[in-house]
Amino acid sequence: MDISPWPPLLVVDAEGNGATPPDLVEVAALPVxxxxxxxxxxxAWLINPPRPDTPFVARVHGLTSEILADSPTWQELADQVHSVLGNAWICGHNVHVDYRALKAHLPKWEPAGVIxxxxxxxxxxxxxxxxxxxTLINHIRPDLSAAPAHRHRATYDSxxxxxxxxxxxxxxxxxxQLIAVAVPPGMPGAPEPEKDATLW
Known part of the structure; x- marks a missing residue:
């Protein structure tokens, strides 16, 4: 497929602190x-959350409270993140998790579509x-030599x-054809279901 005519698209990933609901500790938005x-x-933004990371998530992504201590708070970053996201399409892996986390923190934001x-x-x-x-990395074998950070960091995963x-x-x-299978039902950008023709 020729990708050049695609609408503006950002691959996003958000990492949380393990709280319920989660506070964001890292967000990445990577244009294609x-x-x-x-x-x-x-x-790419590191965020100092109002509550400390749980030990489990700190082991997963490595973003401890000490590492995040000097980062801005979400209130300081929210407008900047919103500006970068704009109304572009977003893409993510199991994207409803990232979409819901970002939407909870940016209630006025709405992407054009979600892949x-x-x-x-x-x-x-x-x-x-x-x-x-x-599994997909092992199956597809993409070139990740230029990927920043490491697995489970938002910048690497995006x-x-x-x-x-x-x-x-x-x-x-x-x-x-791609969005017909890639956009979850009920998410922004989902194709309208075809209506049965009615004979009069």
Whole structure:
């Protein structure tokens, strides 16, 4: 598929502190332009949460309270993040988690559409043992040599998800075909269901 006519698209990933509901500790927004991730204009923010990380999530992403202590609070960053996200399409792996977390923190924000690479992978690669990000990385073998940070950090995961999206897009001829399977029902950008013709 020719990616150049795609609408503005940001691959997003949000990491939380393990609280319920979660406070954000890292957000990444990586544009896809000209068929590749555009790290030169990516947004990446570390956030000092109002509640400390739980020990479990601190072990997963490595963002301890000590590391985040000097980072801005969400209140200081919210307008900047909202400005970068704008009304572009967003993409993520199991994206409803990131969408809901961002929407909870940015209630006035609404993307043009929401693409889920988990949903897309299930339609594109039948029969994989699972469809987690690690499984797809092992299956597709994208070039992650330029990925920042490490697995489970928002910057790395958004970069890996962008490469996986680009690889899967090659299996579809048009943008409309891709979003027909990649946008979860009820999410922004979901195609309208076809209505049965009524004979009068």
């Amino acid at each position: 332009r000209d068929g590749r991730p555009d790290t030169s204009t990516a947004g 889920d690479t988990l949903r897309l992978a299930r339609a594109t690669y039948k029969g994989l043992p699972s469809y987690g990000l690690d 970069y890996a998800t962008a490469q996986i999206l680009i690889a899967m897009a090659d299996q579809y001829e048009t943008w409309d």
